[in-house]
Amino acid sequence: MKKPFFLFALCFFVLHGLSLRAQNQELIQSLHRKLATTSEAERFEILNDLAWEYRWAAPDSTIYYAQKAYTLGEQLNVSIGLAKPLNFIGVARNYQGKRLEAFDAYDNALRIASQQNDSVQIAYTNNNLGRLFFEQGLLSRSYDYFLRAQALFENINDSSGLAYTYQSLANLYKLQQDNAKAESNYLKAYRIRMRGQSTRDIMSALVMIGRLYQETGQLDKALHYLHMADSAGHVIQDEINLADIKTFIAKTQLSKGLLDAADSMCLAGLTVIVRMNNTRMMPQAYMTMGQIKFAKNELAQARKYFKLSMDVATRANELNTKMEVFYWLWKLSLKENDRAGALENQNQYLILKDSLNDLNVARQVERLQFEMDIERKEQENELLKVNHARNEAVILQQRLQNITLIVIIGFISILGLVQWRNSKKRREINDMLERQNQFIRSQREEIVDQNQKLFKHNRQLSDINHEKDTLMSIVAHDLKAPLNRIKGIADIMELEGGLTTDQQEYIHMTKNATQAGLDLIKDLLDVHMLEENVTPNYTTFDISAFMLEKVEAFTPIATAKQIHLHISRVESESVRLDADYLSRIADNLLSNALKFSPPNGTVEVAAGKTADHFWFSVRDEGPGFSEGDKQQMFQKFRKLTARPTAGETSNGLGLAIVKTLVDRLKGEILLNSEDGKGSEFVIQFPLS
Incomplete structure (x- = not known):
């Protein structure tokens, strides 16, 4: 199913947006106890540590402790590290959605870090600025900052910062659909996390790799890394993120057709999410369970979970999820006739x-x-x-x-x-x-x-x-x-x-x-x-099922005009394409073929694969196209010489829409036609 581009901008670094339950409450309490008994110099570092620990669940607290740390650092005239609390303020402002205030904080951090010749904070500030511009879609500027951060972290041998930068670069390459570079950077970050031995960081890195393989269709690899993340989550007893990982595993198992395993895995994750009332994860968890039930042909159960997903998404005003639910309810209604x-x-x-x-x-x-x-x-x-x-x-x-x-x-x-x-x-x-x-x-x-x-x-x-x-x-x-x-x-x-x-x-x-x-x-x-x-949304689907659905949809129109509509050739093969775009292309070509074919005529539909291309064709016995028609056929609102055979209307938009969609999919339109002898449209799409 197609998802808008802006979903990307909202999902950036989603694995770092942990809930309050993912905070280390024991560490926070320990830091508060130390704060009352330590020296001024140690208080500066403890205030910074508190600011960092609050960044996910309570950005306002992060700002409060970071400002106190900065004021104390100025009083103590610290020679290095004064930019750190400013960086933390920028992170908190960014989580609050206050982008310009975040930029100001990072800019001040970079200035002070440069004055103190603090290479560590200069590197982290560059990485933070890169993330800020990345989230706003300014990819060129974010890429420059990430490269500077990478060079600095490598120079000072800061493995933790280098891992963050590799993950930042991987997310950027992933958005640009350069999956090979995204995979390389995620794996580099994972290897660094393994050496650091922080189970939470390792789990996060594993989930990122698993999600990448899931989205690129490498399902066996996706399951491998997601199961490893699941094991890491059990070690640190991170219950809510474990539940989220289980839904990712269930989605991957669903894509592989492992329906019973997907059902069991998704139910385990959903049970925790509902018990903990996590509204951020709940809509997609319900949605995944509904898709599994739909695939198992348990339609009543599927409708129940889709409705639950709709209820939560409506309360949370999640338009993307609501749109996806309506899509599956549409498919469910079709299946129920x-x-x-x-x-x-x-x-x-x-x-x-x-x-x-x-x-x-x-x-x-x-x-x-x-x-x-x-x-x-x-x-x-x-x-x-x-x-x-x-x-x-x-x-x-x-x-x-x-x-x-x-x-x-x-x-x-x-x-x-x-x-x-x-x-x-x-x-x-x-x-x-x-x-x-x-x-x-x-x-x-x-x-x-x-x-x-x-x-x-x-x-x-x-x-x-x-x-x-x-x-x-x-x-x-x-x-x-x-x-x-x-x-x-x-x-x-x-x-x-x-x-x-x-x-x-x-x-x-x-x-x-x-x-x-x-x-x-x-x-x-x-x-x-x-x-x-x-931007087209590429998915993998079976072409034979797609063809049968199209022919079934247009059969009543063909029957009404006494036209024989049938599939002359098709193979049960999977293709990777934008299904919505292909559906519109097929609808316009079939509609034109039936509209301009004479009664008792024939319309044939076919599809197949070559070594390099997937092709789809529609042939009719209509009036065909003259040489003059061929020069103007893809122009908007341009009516050609042929007229519908049963008085139907023609507004001259159908072939213009087909041309636009085929071009977006990097395809090619071939027309075999002579005036008065019918026509055949062959649409070719590259497999790569």
């Missing part, structure tokens, strides 16, 4: 999908605003540096003047010459400073002017985007629903019977007209969605 329920759940799924797309746009705007704010702060920092340099020059000048006065007292004979030279030098320096001030003022005015222009341009873009979204919302909600109701009423009248021949004809015309309107709205919404350039 509940077409009304399937339609309702499908509509809810599509509505949430559109909402998430809108949320993605908002997050992109937020990310752009963050980048602009950071650039503004960096410019302000540069101005502060210039001012600092100017002040240093003034201070230096004053020192020179004092020395000059001492020399004047000793050497009265040369007083006039020295005063003249100093006066001249002051004038030159003042002139230079005035020129610098004028330049800084002009730069500041230019920055203000550019910011005003950017603000105005962004507001115009926002207004245009809002008007577009409003129009699409009207199409989706104010037009689609009434047409559905009209079609439903016509269906009811037809089922009740007792209609005259003319009335039956009127009912038929009404249904055709409303269906044409619904098709146009669907195509418009598809065009609107496709313009957003969403």
